[in-house]
Amino acid sequence: MTDIYIPSYSDIVEAHQRILPFIHQTPVLTCSGINEMLGADLYFKCENFQKVGAFKFRGATNAVLCLSDAEAVKGVATHSSGNHAAALALAAKIKGIKAYVVMPNNAPETKKMAVASYGGEITFCEPTLTARESALEQLVKRSGAAVIHPYNNFQVISGQGTAAKELLEEVPSLDIIIVPVGGGGLLSGTAIAGKTLKPGIRVIAAEPEMANDAFQSFRGGYIVPSNNPKTVADGLLTSLGSLTFKAIQMYVDDVVTVSEELIIYAMRLIWQRMKIIIEPSSAVPLAALLQYPELFKNHKVGIILSGGNVDFNNLPFISLR
């Protein structure tokens, strides 16, 4: 097995300096109503207010800015139907280079429009992983573009860690930090930043029960692939990668899983009480606090709200009627 190098906190500090002129330093919000309900002090880091509406812009921007001139001139490429595609397209636009994005032809119209609006060049393919990977391979062969993986990438992980760095700099007294886990990029960066800035902090990952591959991987000690996951948290469908799994093994204290009902309830609670729009994946940490309140009671808990890109025509708490 080859050595796997994961970022250290100094990589996150460098990433932060690099991306600072381009990102939003998002606000940290509190909600006394939700605090009273849970008997805990919650601090919500609002990456739903980040550019492109998700933390993904941090990692994508760092990766693009780390390219050599010779690499950059050939552009960047990825396959994604979600926030990473839009983030990479905007990061490339800012750098003045091309972004090639392979998207499944059934991707939501809003995601296609977001990528196109940032000048990303979209190649459509059949909605299977094989078709996506093969389309990306051909595209890279033709263009020579650098592939930027959505999470299993050193610079992407370093960039995602900057959200937790900002949160802990603003609220250093946190006891716990909890984030959703899909591929593990946000979780890895958060864990590295959290445990370095404050070794006593607990870093917890929250995952849908219906997509519990990170939970199984964490418990089992090897990467269990995501197997046909069906969850409303559509940003958390992917499997861990080699880098993110290593970071999680080294730095994460626990992975907890939550029910679909509580994800939807938590999403609605944040919309209604905080008057901010978050996507279902962002509600997974609050769902964990609701499902396991004793783990968090009387603690100061930082929650990263990962994104706010929602299909308003398909809101889970409305289709429940």
Next chain:
Amino acid sequence: MTDIYIPSYSDIVEAHQRILPFIHQTPVLTCSGINEMLGADLYFKCENFQKVGAFKFRGATNAVLCLSDAEAVKGVATHSSGNHAAALALAAKIKGIKAYVVMPNNAPETKKMAVASYGGEITFCEPTLTARESALEQLVKRSGAAVIHPYNNFQVISGQGTAAKELLEEVPSLDIIIVPVGGGGLLSGTAIAGKTLKPGIRVIAAEPEMANDAFQSFRGGYIVPSNNPKTVADGLLTSLGSLTFKAIQMYVDDVVTVSEELIIYAMRLIWQRMKIIIEPSSAVPLAALLQYPELFKNHKVGIILSGGNVDFNNLPFISLR
């Protein structure tokens, strides 16, 4: 005709000092995407983040805090199916006095729950203005409570003006300030604060075409009552009062009306691009910028987002499907 005394800016300054320990000093947000779309610089004062989710808490709190001890001990009363009821209930709770609220029995469940959760004592009545006024009269006869009108009240207007005061203190370079108009409490307070702090500023009111009584009153020079209005902007159904009409005549530069389609479009635009939840009434000013872009182009425009209390089961842009 008796003399009508409206607040001056010093009343707003006093109100601000009075309510400051109890209100949120709400943030001012910007959105580069919407700015580009309109060719103007927009500054959104987020009263959707205010306590009870609406600017109404400012005026209600000021009115409650202005009561004499002899008045306060008997409590406060109003009839309302909207944000003023919840605002008055919370203001009374903070002051430690009773709030009696007459609500039509068809008021939305969420509004009833909000008033009840702040300890307001609800009396239900038939959903007609006559039934509401008669129920309130009986209630006041029985309790001796002080009636706090939702807008045609000196202290309420003074309190509502504190939002514009905060906005202009944070962004003194505004050329225009635009707010929605229903009964005119927010508009009056905004106009008094705006024209005193910055005499050259233009104060514009935005109103649904389908509820254009303020537009007619402003043009006609007398109060034209609201006549069976049907608009998605459910906070803007009421008629002007004697105080608010006088303030509007003295200080407001123009009243513009907007289509239902643009209100819904503007609401969705703010949700989607800014990731914040506003109620339909709050979208009316942005709808005006979309309908009359030439009035605002190349200007710095302050917009007060009046509230964020939305019935998620009845979203206008979703029922349009």
